[in-house]
Amino acid sequence: MEMNRNVSNAGPKARMGQNQSSALTAGEEKVDPNYILHTLAPLPYDYSALEPTIDSHMLKLHHDKHHAAYVEKLNTALQKQPALYARTAQWLLCNLNQVPQAIREAVHHNAGGHVNHSFFWQMMSRNGGGSPTGALAEALQQDFGGFEPFKAAFEAAGEALFGSGWVWLVREQESAGRLKIMTTAGHDNPMMQGFYPLLVNDVWEHAYYLKYENRRADYLQAWWSIVYWDGVAKRFEHPQTV
């Protein structure tokens, strides 16, 4: 399951001509010629697109500094593990038992940060807001009693999460099963437990503190005005292809 093609490496052809760290060629490790560093995709909108809910300064820091740092640290951790070069960040996160112990923690945190942020950017749009329609709306009705009760439960879960983490709407299986709200600590992802993510909000303080200060609840409530429901509905209806 690839929920986001930006998360994965683009394939051998697309890797050609990418910058490689000089540290990779200077060491004794044999470097796969197809290897590229994991890369930070640009945002799918400009920095001001989500204003006023998320202002451009906060969004720029979040993407260009926080997300970028996870990508950089993931690459650093992987430098001496050529066997893992071809693996997507999503694969690494879901197969940590196959990552050498010496770098497992760094891969866990930073592949998680990369996967989750790549997914998170797709949750939002300049033309976001409103409410879901079609099959997704019906499922929210069935599993939460409607859109408003769903939003209230999602906000409550996000607010109740202690420390840094994420709040999710997931499906119990990829293409069937009930919808469920869950939270993860750090940069863990529901895919690690076999759930299929449909929607996520970042409730690390770095996601909201500059504008909302300590008022996480206000951020969670304001966030609905930028949610890109068409994208969420597409993932719900076509889980294998999106």
Ligand code: MN
């Ligand atoms: Mn974040």
